[in-house]
Amino acid sequence: MKYLKLLLLGVVLPAMLQARTTADIIAIIEKANDYWQKTNPRPGNAFWHQAAYHTGNMAAYEITGREAYLRYSEQWAEENEWKGAKAERVKDWKYTYGETDAHVLFGDWQTCFQTYIDLYRLAPDKKKIARAREVMEYQMSTPENGYWWWADALYMVMPVMTRLYAVTGNERYLEKLHDYFTFSKNLMYDEASGLFFRDAKYVYPGHKTRTGAKDFWARGNGWVLAGLARVLQDLPATDAHRDEYVQVFRSMAKALKDAQQPEGHWTRSVLDASQAPGYETSGTAFFAYGLLWGINNDLLERELYAPVVEKAWSYLTSIALQPDGRVGFVQPIGERADQHNVEPTTTADFGVGAFLLAAAEMTRYVDDRLYWTRLAYKIAAPVLEKMSRGELSRTMQVELSPTWDGRDKRVTYMECFGRLMDGIAPWLSLPDDDSPEGTQRRQLREWALKSYVHAVDPASPDYLLWRKEGQPLVDAAYVASSFLRAPEQLWQPLDKLTKQRYIEEFQQLRRVDPPYTNWLLFSATIETFLLSVDARPDMYRISSALRKIEEWYVGDGWYADGQRFAFDYYNSYVIQPMYVQVLQVSRQRDRSSSRNLENALKRMQRYGMILERFVSPEGTFPVFGRSMTYRLGVFQPLALMAWKEMLPGELPEGQVRNVLTRVMKRMFSVEGNFNAGGFLQLGFAGHQPDLADWYTNNGSLYLTSEVFLPLGLPADHSFWTSPPLESTQEKAWNGKSFPKDHAY
Secondary structure, three states: OHHHHHHHHHHHHHHHHHHOOHHHHHHHHHHHHHHHHHHOOOOOOOOHHHHHHHHHHHHHHHHHOOHHHHHHHHHHHHHOOOOOOOOOOHHHOOOOOOOOOOOOOOHHHOOHHHHHHHHHHHOOOHHHHHHHHHHHHHHHHOOOOOOOOEOOHHHHOHHHHHHHHHHHOOOHHHHHHHHHHHHHHHHHEEOOOOEEOOEHHHOOOOOOOOOOOOOOEHHHHHHHHHHHHHHHHHOOOOOOOHHHHHHHHHHHHHHHHHHOOOOOOOOOEOOOHHHOOOOOHHHHHHHHHHHHHHHHOOOOOHHHHHHHHHHHHHHHHHHHEOOOOOEOOOOOOOOOOOOOOOOOOOOOHHHHHHHHHHHHHHHHHHOHHHHHHHHHHHHHHHHHHHHHOOOHHHHOOOOEOOOOOOOOOOHHHHHHHHHHHHHHHHHHOOOOOOOHHHHHHHHHHHHHHHHHHHHHOOOOOOOOOOOOOOOHHHHHHHHHHHHHHOHHHHHOOOOHHHHHHHHHHHHHHHHOOOOOOOHHHHHHHHHHHHHHOOOOOOHHHHHHHHHHHHHOEEEOOEEOOOOOOOOOOHHHHHHHHHHHHHHHHHHHHOHHHHHHHHHHHHHHHHHHHHHHHHOOOOOOOOOOOOOHHHHHHHHHHHHHHHHOOOOOOOOOHHHHHHHHHHHHHHHHOOOOOEOOOOOEOOOOOOOOHHHOOOOOEOOHHHHHHHHHHHHHOOOOOHHHHOOOOOOHHHHHHOOOOOOOOOOO
């Protein structure tokens, strides 16, 4: 009866999935993985089926942060000496099928390298990837291209090559990847169907199902789709063959969408269910993972593929996952769509690995917050980890605009630190908890507090450039703003000497006479912070800035940047948010500013509505004006209003979250945003150094962190839990009703 009810999935699943939370999925991951590790306490050898499990286990660790999962894979790697097949003499190495230590070049012995590389990325140590490099670099030195003669190999080894490229920068990995893939594609790919035969023995018409149809083995195609997803994850956007991999990935996805069974699974012979009817989990899990990854990375249309992954997820959790945590209905080791029955208790390591991959990707599908926190941590960690040790100025790869004006390039570190902290301050203000996000947040806060000390300690190598140039006025304002945004977490814990040093540094910046532009607000923000801590503020610098900004209002939510209006995003980067913040703090001391604050909020709401309408259905927005390298800093007003719960009624929270997430994913899916050290590079979407203005360095780019302000709202806030809603432009271009626009 349970399974008959699942025939209704197409109707009930979307509502069910909206209620699914990351916590629910993490509980499912832990249920399945804890069962496997409890019943298999020794990790086993490094052959393909064990290695495939560990790719899923590492995904489970990444999502849950469970140290036991990491230790399980580390123990496995250590016991296998960070090797696959272990023969030492190159002349003994074979690449034909074999399960002995001599078969070093057989792809099933190379799958383990994926996990070794992942472990290396977490804690670099050359021994972890030494054997992987030795084997793969020898293999690439041979003229042979036919190493991958069976479909499974495209999962087993393709991601090894892109991962090794990512850690070595050796272009040879990408060149040989395509050579090997071309051999496999010519041998096994059926362009008409968009699917792969398992190997040459199964190519139609030499082999057919009992009904005379083409026979595409589900798990074999699961290996390919999942392998392509893992390859595209690490493949540079500029790779000459990326479009070919994407085209194959999309063709497979389309074929699989049409072949899914009503209960959510795929039968062992994908296009002929009668060949081997019944449930099968390993192929289904790999398909679910690949399709979810495609949706999450904007390679597959969510609208078309959401019903497919939702039905697959329901099968995996309602049918495949057993009450005790066993992942059942896994076809045993084999190479074809045979008729042997699989049962609820039929499980295998590779099937559990596939299940964990799908579940980990499902968290990204349902949880925008997880994507935001992962990206915020990726941007912040290299800066704060280094600066907390006084090593930022020594280790950060500084990149200056090609038209740099010759100022002291050490302004880079202050720009980087100040702008980053202003954006993530609200997130770091949340209380501690033991969730994976909480662990990251606590670590960043600990690093940040140490970094604040280094920033004003003249004896520290990371003492910032407070007393030279005029630029420090700008980024001292962002440091001051970070204290205003999280005083209890970022200002109050500082020791007395450090606080006094900040006050002195802020006060000495009165040496800088700000031009009559947005710079007036930098001066006002610093003085506003001094006002908030009763540290002798210069009230004239505050009041004169407020008067001038009010004078420069030109209408419909826009301010001029000085005497003349410029069509750029400085309303986002500086004017709107800093004007409102200064007014809010000033109102606490002077109620006469209340009317100006009310007007400023209404204008910012109108400006936010315009920003939302700028975002296209594809998640892009217009690139114009100065400082486009500030990337997502464009959306600071929307982010600020979401955090402060000031969004206008025309912009529901689910709509704003969806818009910001789509733009975020669109921009950061492009290769080249980060350099080898993890620091941002000059550009807008990727590495585009010629876009930088004369005053821009790669520290300037951390203004993009202002988009993360809503992370200051807890995970159970309606901003995060409300269903995603279509943007205005999506509604307009899809023929749906949408609100007309009117000037404020």
